[in-house]
Amino acid sequence: MKVKLIIEIARSLLLARWKQTLVAAVGVTFGITMFITLLSFMTGLNEMLDGLVLNRTPHIKLYNEIKPSAQQPLDLTEQFKSAYTIIESVKPGGSRVELYNSNAILQALKKDKRVLGVAPKITAQVFYNIGSIDITGVINGVDVDAETKLFFFKDYVTSGQYFDLKNVPNSIILGKGAADKMLAKIGDVVQVTTAQGNRVPLKVVGYFQSGLADLDKVQSYCSIATTQKLLGKPNSYITDLQVKLHDMTLAPTMSIEYAKLFNVDTEDIQTANAQFETGTKVRTLISYAVGITLLIVAGFGIYNILNMMIYEKMDTIAILKATGFSGNDVKGVFISIALSIGIAGGLAGLFFGLGLSATIDQIPFNTAALPTIKTYPVSYNPKFYVIASVFSVVTTYLAGYFPARKASKIDPVIIIRGK
Amino acid sequence: MAQTALECINIQKYFHDPVTMQVLKNVSFSINRGDFVSVIGKSGCGKSTLLYILSTMDTDYEGDLLIDGISMKQKREHELASVRNQKIGFVFQFHYLLNEFTVLRNVMLPGLKLGKLSAEEVEHKAMEKLRILGIENEAHKKANQLSGGQKQRVAIARALINDPLIIMGDEPTGNLDKKNSQVVFDIFKELAEVYKQTLLIVTHDNEFAQSTHRIIEMEDGSIIR
Numbered sequence: 001m002k003v004k005l006i007i008e009i010a011r012s013l014l015l016a017r018w019k020q021t022l023v024a025a026v027g028v029t030f031g032i033t034m035f036i037t038l039l040s041f042m043t044g045l046n047e048m049l050d051g052l053v054l055n056r057t058p059h060i061k062l063y064n065e066i067k068p069s070a071q072q073p074l075d076l077t078e079q080f081k082s083a084y085t086i087i088e089s090v091k092p093g094g095s096r097v098e099l100y101n102s103n104a105i106l107q108a109l110k111k112d113k114r115v116l117g118v119a120p121k122i123t124a125q126v127f128y129n130i131g132s133i134d135i136t137g138v139i140n141g142v143d144v145d146a147e148t149k150l151f152f153f154k155d156y157v158t159s160g161q162y163f164d165l166k167n168v169p170n171s172i173i174l175g176k177g178a179a180d181k182m183l184a185k186i187g188d189v190v191q192v193t194t195a196q197g198n199r200v201p202l203k204v205v206g207y208f209q210s211g212l213a214d215l216d217k218v219q220s221y222c223s224i225a226t227t228q229k230l231l232g233k234p235n236s237y238i239t240d241l242q243v244k245l246h247d248m249t250l251a252p253t254m255s256i257e258y259a260k261l262f263n264v265d266t267e268d269i270q271t272a273n274a275q276f277e278t279g280t281k282v283r284t285l286i287s288y289a290v291g292i293t294l295l296i297v298a299g300f301g302i303y304n305i306l307n308m309m310i311y312e313k314m315d316t317i318a319i320l321k322a323t324g325f326s327g328n329d330v331k332g333v334f335i336s337i338a339l340s341i342g343i344a345g346g347l348a349g350l351f352f353g354l355g356l357s358a359t360i361d362q363i364p365f366n367t368a369a370l371p372t373i374k375t376y377p378v379s380y381n382p383k384f385y386v387i388a389s390v391f392s393v394v395t396t397y398l399a400g401y402f403p404a405r406k407a408s409k410i411d412p413v414i415i416i417r418g419k
Numbered sequence: 420m421a422q423t424a425l426e427c428i429n430i431q432k433y434f435h436d437p438v439t440m441q442v443l444k445n446v447s448f449s450i451n452r453g454d455f456v457s458v459i460g461k462s463g464c465g466k467s468t469l470l471y472i473l474s475t476m477d478t479d480y481e482g483d484l485l486i487d488g489i490s491m492k493q494k495r496e497h498e499l500a501s502v503r504n505q506k507i508g509f510v511f512q513f514h515y516l517l518n519e520f521t522v523l524r525n526v527m528l529p530g531l532k533l534g535k536l537s538a539e540e541v542e543h544k545a546m547e548k549l550r551i552l553g554i555e556n557e558a559h560k561k562a563n564q565l566s567g568g569q570k571q572r573v574a575i576a577r578a579l580i581n582d583p584l585i586i587m588g589d590e591p592t593g594n595l596d597k598k599n600s601q602v603v604f605d606i607f608k609e610l611a612e613v614y615k616q617t618l619l620i621v622t623h624d625n626e627f628a629q630s631t632h633r634i635i636e637m638e639d640g641s642i643i644r
Contacts (some may be wrong), residue, residue, distance in 0.1 A: 002534060009528075012520055016518070093516075206450065307519075319516075319517070321500065322476060322511075322515075323503065323509065324495060325532055326497035343528070413471045416511055416513075
């Protein structure tokens with residue numbers, strides 16, 4: 001009853017000054033709209049830029065580093081246990097870059113609940129033969145299905161069909177830069193020489209464009225079977241296992257765990273790409289700062305308008321108090337006014353923000369470096385909308401609180417006697 | 420024996436700005452239920468100041484004030500607000516109606532605030548009060564569409580809505596012409612005599628005061644009659 005009455009009074013005061021109210025609400029709407037648009041656009045860009053590298057980077061990579069054994073035979077003999085030994089010219093042994101028992105590791109990883117998926121990979125150093133010239137290159141032997149599912153391989157194959165790599169025997173998807181150098185069209189056959197000296201003809205079924213031009217001059221993709229054949233290795237030969245997790249933040253600890261468990265070398269994404277996270281953080285911080293500033297400015301607008309309203313409505317406040325409304329009731333009236341401006345303006349802002357984001361999402365954005373992007377990237381994370389709603393209510397409450405407190409302290413005697 | 424509606428005991432009041440001066444000196448009197456009392460005196464004699472103390476809006480005084488036998492001295496702000504809501508009706512020199520509301524709504528507001536009756540009952544009661552004052556036809560107009568005399572009658576209806584213990588008026592006819600003053604006065608008279616309503620009216624209109632039941636005359640902060 002009491003709340004209803006206070007809201008009714010607030011509504012009447014609002015409607016009596018609807019133009020000012022509208023201006024205040026538009027201020028909030030503008031603030032929220034820009035807050036959402038800015039964050040959606042900035043986050044969209046962030047995700048795209050991070051995606052360039054992070055999408056293509058496994059959360060944990062299992063491999064064997066070429067390095068000298070940490071325990072030399074000398075360390076194992078009892079005779080020199082107490083001696084300080086120096087061995088000169090230590091070289092890495094003939095240990096294989098192959099992962100031991102890769103199939104068992106693969107199965108064990110797939111059973112781990114924290115793991116989203118695993119993609120096996122073989123890296124092979126090759127030369128692309130162009131007439132008499134050889135260009136160095138790297139062929140990645142990949143499991144096409146796993147690679148597409150986990151690392152969006154499909155998105156980066158700009159011409160040709162990615163699944164041909166699996167279906168056509170002895171096929172290759174060339175990096176765009178490498179293909180341009182070799183003047184290789186889709187359907188052509190190119191010659192590739194491995195480091196071991198085997199020369200193999202491969203059929204070009206597509207171009208690959210990662211967005212990093214240097215990489216595209218070197219990298220090409222084959223299926224795992226083709227790469228094994230190329231290197232003359234058995235079909236258990238795998239050099240890398242790429243693990244993608246459900247929760248990326250677990251990568252550093254799990255990487256240590258796997259290194260111990262499987263007796264391999266591991267690398268987690270945080271260590272490999274620390275700088276990307278820093279950039280993202282800074283950009284996000286700037287967006288939030290600008291967005292919140294807009295909201296605070298809108299809050300000052302509400303503050304001003306309520307202050308004006310209180311001066312105009314001194315008589316009303318005085319008579320409400322004289323007829324038995326307490327200071328808290330009066331405060332409630334003005335806070336309701338502020339909150340209704342905030343909620344109405346905020347809601348409109350959410351819709352306009354969504355609309356503006358969707359509009360930006362339609363603007364064409366073509367760049368050679370980013371083959372998968374056709375329009376400006378926009379993120380529609382519901383988090384922004386929640387934050388914006390909370391902020392619009394909090395800022396308008398604060399903007400309303402101080403004028404409302406002033407109104408609640410007005411002494412009716414001074415107003416009434418002054419007439 | 421008549422019951423006491425309002426009693427003040429040794430009320431003293433000082434103004435501190437610009438210099439400290441005493442505006443009320445040992446004011447003591449009591450008003451019984453059903454009394455129609457007027458307070459007269461020259462400008463600046465403290466009669467309005469006294470009224471605002473009696474109305475509980477001014478709390479900066481010495482002495483004690485009993486309304487319906489209960490001391491107001493120790494009450495907190497919101498408690499005083501509810502006393503005003505329930506037991507006191509005000510009519511000021513200026514009508515103080517809310518222009519955003521209709522006449523009916525203006526009259527209903529204190530009743531809705533009291534919250535003892537449902538909105539329908541309060542509305543019914545408000546219509547009744549407007550009928551007593553002869554302005555029921557204006558009930559659905561906005562407050563600012565009424566004439567000065569009508570507005571003052573609406574203000575009286577608003578004062579009556581919670582059936583207060585006492586109605587206080589601060590120069591209620593001060594802004595009205597002769598004819599409207601007479602109308603308002605007749606209303607007060609009717610309220611006092613027909614409905615046994617307690618009234619305390621501050622006025623400088625001696626003619627008005629002469630026709631009330633009792634006159635309290637003030638001079639320099641004291642009661643002389």
